Amino acid sequence: MAATLSDVAQLAGVSIKTVSNVIHDHPNIRPATKQRVLDAIAAVGYRPNLTARNLRSGRTGVISLVLPTLRNPYFAELAEAVIEAAEREGLSVLIEQSRGADAGARASTAQLVDGMLFSTLGSEAEDTGLYAQLPAGPHSPVDHVTMRNTEAIRAATEHLLALGRRRIVALGARPGDTSGAGSLRLLGYRQALAAAGLDSRPELERAVESWTRFDGAAATEALLNSGTPFDGIVAFNDALALGALRTLGQRGIRVPEQVSVIGFDDLDDARYSLPALTTISPGREQIATLAVQMLAERIAERGEPLPARTITVPFALVERESTAQASAD
Amino acid sequence: MAATLSDVAQLAGVSIKTVSNVIHDHPNIRPATKQRVLDAIAAVGYRPNLTARNLRSGRTGVISLVLPTLRNPYFAELAEAVIEAAEREGLSVLIEQSRGADAGARASTAQLVDGMLFSTLGSEAEDTGLYAQLPAGPHSPVDHVTMRNTEAIRAATEHLLALGRRRIVALGARPGDTSGAGSLRLLGYRQALAAAGLDSRPELERAVESWTRFDGAAATEALLNSGTPFDGIVAFNDALALGALRTLGQRGIRVPEQVSVIGFDDLDDARYSLPALTTISPGREQIATLAVQMLAERIAERGEPLPARTITVPFALVERESTAQASAD
DNA sequence: TTGTAAGCGTTATCAT
DNA sequence: ATGATAACGCTTACAA
Numbered sequence: 001m002a003a004t005l006s007d008v009a010q011l012a013g014v015s016i017k018t019v020s021n022v023i024h025d026h027p028n029i030r031p032a033t034k035q036r037v038l039d040a041i042a043a044v045g046y047r048p049n050l051t052a053r054n055l056r057s058g059r060t061g062v063i064s065l066v067l068p069t070l071r072n073p074y075f076a077e078l079a080e081a082v083i084e085a086a087e088r089e090g091l092s093v094l095i096e097q098s099r100g101a102d103a104g105a106r107a108s109t110a111q112l113v114d115g116m117l118f119s120t121l122g123s124e125a126e127d128t129g130l131y132a133q134l135p136a137g138p139h140s141p142v143d144h145v146t147m148r149n150t151e152a153i154r155a156a157t158e159h160l161l162a163l164g165r166r167r168i169v170a171l172g173a174r175p176g177d178t179s180g181a182g183s184l185r186l187l188g189y190r191q192a193l194a195a196a197g198l199d200s201r202p203e204l205e206r207a208v209e210s211w212t213r214f215d216g217a218a219a220t221e222a223l224l225n226s227g228t229p230f231d232g233i234v235a236f237n238d239a240l241a242l243g244a245l246r247t248l249g250q251r252g253i254r255v256p257e258q259v260s261v262i263g264f265d266d267l268d269d270a271r272y273s274l275p276a277l278t279t280i281s282p283g284r285e286q287i288a289t290l291a292v293q294m295l296a297e298r299i300a301e302r303g304e305p306l307p308a309r310t311i312t313v314p315f316a317l318v319e320r321e322s323t324a325q326a327s328a329d
Numbered sequence: 330m331a332a333t334l335s336d337v338a339q340l341a342g343v344s345i346k347t348v349s350n351v352i353h354d355h356p357n358i359r360p361a362t363k364q365r366v367l368d369a370i371a372a373v374g375y376r377p378n379l380t381a382r383n384l385r386s387g388r389t390g391v392i393s394l395v396l397p398t399l400r401n402p403y404f405a406e407l408a409e410a411v412i413e414a415a416e417r418e419g420l421s422v423l424i425e426q427s428r429g430a431d432a433g434a435r436a437s438t439a440q441l442v443d444g445m446l447f448s449t450l451g452s453e454a455e456d457t458g459l460y461a462q463l464p465a466g467p468h469s470p471v472d473h474v475t476m477r478n479t480e481a482i483r484a485a486t487e488h489l490l491a492l493g494r495r496r497i498v499a500l501g502a503r504p505g506d507t508s509g510a511g512s513l514r515l516l517g518y519r520q521a522l523a524a525a526g527l528d529s530r531p532e533l534e535r536a537v538e539s540w541t542r543f544d545g546a547a548a549t550e551a552l553l554n555s556g557t558p559f560d561g562i563v564a565f566n567d568a569l570a571l572g573a574l575r576t577l578g579q580r581g582i583r584v585p586e587q588v589s590v591i592g593f594d595d596l597d598d599a600r601y602s603l604p605a606l607t608t609i610s611p612g613r614e615q616i617a618t619l620a621v622q623m624l625a626e627r628i629a630e631r632g633e634p635l636p637a638r639t640i641t642v643p644f645a646l647v648e649r650e651s652t653a654q655a656s657a658d
Numbered sequence: 659t660t661g662t663a664a665g666c667g668t669t670a671t672c673a674t
Numbered sequence: 675a676t677g678a679t680a681a682c683g684c685t686t687a688c689a690a
Binding site for chain 2: 659660661662665666667668
Binding site for chain 1: 684
């Protein structure tokens, strides 16, 4: 059995209040008493019972991170960043998978956690379906931390344009999507083309089912088979780009000599692909840090609810081999 | 403020005991009363306070998974498997990073979790350094779920031997390691060679700092530069193998025609590399399931401590392109 | 069938 | 400077 406050108090010959005072470094404790208590704590190996403390304080020190899957490196890297940011705030992270409808309702609705962080695939239906599920009810304000989807893909496209590429493929359009990340990124691609005075060509906008390496490879396969000529690929995420690289490699098409490829996410994998992938770094660490901080503030402000805030973080374009300047063509 | 048992009781005009009875589906409740209580629960939006329940029961329903990093796909995939297994047991998973010495002591020593699962990189020092840290003290029994390191790498090596490979590289030896996964795998490699009547050649046993894609690529680079001829690579994990594939691809060496490559872990990535990687599937789902089950049993048996158990799970060799039979050489 | 009350281990408000 | 004692919200003997 674990030792409790009263065990310590009894051994030290004081009341539990005094022990509690010592633990919390309250002022006004006689040094002699304090020492006696500290000795008693050491003697019985006392550790505060966090559950009891939580019941009193109404807090648990735990937040949950709800995401679709850890097998997707994007989410794994985000989770790691969140865990580290949470640690800095003195919080632990419970990871839950959002299997469709029940977006992580388990531990959360049951007040096991002080707050929740949601990360989605950025598809439209997903985001909207989420709000209904929130434990605090649909009225409570929700903060958002977002990335510059449109601007970043526009910058990515302009990067290829600056290399002299003119037949640039947009890889990853999602047909039904009109407000999610997919459509924002498609918009950025179109903006870049328009600003460069190029017509957008439907046959260069390639749709995929999901933003995975597999679909990236398959879509590139289909693209090649269609005979449509192209000299650049703006993939809407790194997984798609890595899939594209695989297919291009298999077909003997040289990157970056014949085709430039750029991705989005700056996964660890992007550094080790062949060739190493140029990509957009969306500011993952900052997103994680801000999200955790905002949640921590909200947890601290219980009662007086803060207004909903939306923060957008800056991105960076990371140049690697897949868009290196072709020496000669 | 969240509604409590007494709020519900007051509204329904019964005692909290009755409400509690309804919640726990106790027998002997008059249907009319039950309905009244259920209505009241719905009316105030009552959700049981898990923290209070935990304080009473002494359990939290949370276990922690301590691992080095989620950025390593091996651990990300394991974490996902553990989360799913835990969900089946009605447990939530808190993920903690073991940053060196303090192997996840935070939430754990503080009784926030009912039990802990450790997954390490399998290096020797790491494992031994762990036991001292365990919250329950060094006496408490610890269960182990392990994979067949030696047998699996032996099978991998024999797979290459069966393809006619004779100059097989072991990629991933860790010099200082005499009891960790590295040495067990090296042993399997040597056993296979010995059984085939081949001498083990030191120049074919390539050491690396860490089992990463980066070091796999670098070690393969060094191997090629050394001029040592070879026709097969047994990598001690998939990351090393994927790094090797990258270097071989870069150098224009064809896999599997000139060199056969096999890995260990069966990461999702192994399916999408170029060429797709043959590998050892170490039984990850089973490991996760068994580990969670054993822990759940231990949590249930509080008091009467079970003896320490060690379970070893079977492996499977997954054949893909990187060891396809070369048609002609 | 339902109610009363004790207690889980803390923290915090009073007194003293 | 320290000690009683009442909460926190729940489960569960024991009574009624």
